Amino acid sequence: FGNGEDLTEQAVASYVAKYATKAAETTGTVDRRVGNREALVLLDIPDHTRRLIEACFDLHPLYPDRRLLAWAHMLGFRGHFSTKSRRYSTTLGALRQVRVDYRAAQQREALGLPDPDDHPEATTLTLAHWTYAGHGHTPGESWLAANIHRDIQQARETAREARADLTDNEGEW
Known part of the structure; x- marks a missing residue:
């Protein structure tokens, strides 16, 4: 900590938690392995990363x-930052469900909606009526798909021609 703060257990735990709860790419790192220090010069990544x-x-x-060398691009982490035993702890799925339930309760409160668990007599009416709508593209979708296909083909051809021009003209600089 370069700002003169004391290096305490709490400070280290907070620092680790900050990065453990984020995906590595949110810190500005890259999505591929970094072979050596010299490669870092070429990458546009933040100084801290x-x-x-x-x-x-x-x-x-x-x-x-x-x-650590193989996983340097992921800041040394190579998977989940924590492993939980189903026998001795909870699962990440259970933790996610608690968070979903909490957020839903927060949203209901903000909107002034009742908790459905407080009203056992309340029901949900589900309307379902299925009809055959057809198969394949509509004429408009077919036209759109054909134009997209044509544009992609033209872009590929233009790229091939540009590569060929660069290869042909390499010695003329």
């Missing part, structure tokens, strides 16, 4: 079994 990746490079020789 670069330092975290460099830390993985620095720590890899000390902890080779953790494969």
